[in-house]
Amino acid sequence: MKEADDEAEELEPPLKLVCFYLRDQELALPIDCVRETIRVRPIARVFLTPSWLAGIFSLRGEIVPAVDLAPWLGMPPTIVGDETRLVVLRHPTKVIAILVDGLAELRVLRPSDVVAPPSTLSTDQAVLLSGLAATPTGTVRILAPNAILGSERLRSLGAASTSPTTEREAPLE
Numbered sequence: 001m002k003e004a005d006d007e008a009e010e011l012e013p014p015l016k017l018v019c020f021y022l023r024d025q026e027l028a029l030p031i032d033c034v035r036e037t038i039r040v041r042p043i044a045r046v047f048l049t050p051s052w053l054a055g056i057f058s059l060r061g062e063i064v065p066a067v068d069l070a071p072w073l074g075m076p077p078t079i080v081g082d083e084t085r086l087v088v089l090r091h092p093t094k095v096i097a098i099l100v101d102g103l104a105e106l107r108v109l110r111p112s113d114v115v116a117p118p119s120t121l122s123t124d125q126a127v128l129l130s131g132l133a134a135t136p137t138g139t140v141r142i143l144a145p146n147a148i149l150g151s152e153r154l155r156s157l158g159a160a161s162t163s164p165t166t167e168r169e170a171p172l173e
Contacts, residue, residue: 012111019104019140020087023075026104026140033145035090037103040080050153051077054099059088068099072153073125091149098148107140109133114142127151 017028018037043055043066052072056063066086070078078084083102088095114131121129130144148154 015109015111015114015142017107017109017140017142018087019107020085020100021102021104022070022073022078022100026138027069027100028104028107028140028142029087029089029145030142031106033090035088035095038086038088038097040084040086040099043080043099052153054078057086057097059095059097062095064088064095064097066097066099067148067154069128069148073128074122089145089149091145094149096149096154107133107135109135109140117141 016031018031018034019026019028020037021027038059041057041059043057045055046053049055050071052068052070054066054068054077056065058064068078070076078099078101080099081101085100085103086097087100088097113133115133116131117126117129118132119126127147128143129141130147131142133140133142
């Protein structure tokens with residue numbers, strides 16, 4: 001029976017993760033969901049937006065929203081420093097970057113090393129996690145990129161930017 005388990009593990013592709021820190025916690029995203037990691041660029045704060053939207057920046061001429069997951073998860077906002085980075089997510093229709101305190105090492109885990117998030121998390125937090133993995137340096141929290149990219153929060157920003165003109169905003173004739 002043990003040999004069958006070992007063979008099944010060998011058939012499962014390893015889970016390759018881009019790891020980073022947010023408030024002394026190690027978080028990760030599957031490597032195939034990350035377009036690139038970059039140094040922080042000037043981020044322009046946009047007024048009347050939620051605290052978790054750090055602002056927007058230009059990435060080779062493309063305007064990209066920078067999301068600060070810390071307030072989204074109920075933590076104080078990320079303070080930009082020398083180690084702060086932007087993790088740009090790969091998505092077919094939109095580009096979004098996550099503001100992080102710093103990068104950690106790339107990790108390769110067996111899928112069997114990943115366990116479900118604990119039931120004690122709030123719904124908002126649990127939906128963002130696809131799993132947890134214990135490593136020699138601590139617990140890695142694996143984010144679910146589709147939960148971030150498809151979240152109601154991000155959809156509401158898109159809806160606000162494409163809402164029809166109100167009567168008060170209509171140009172004067």
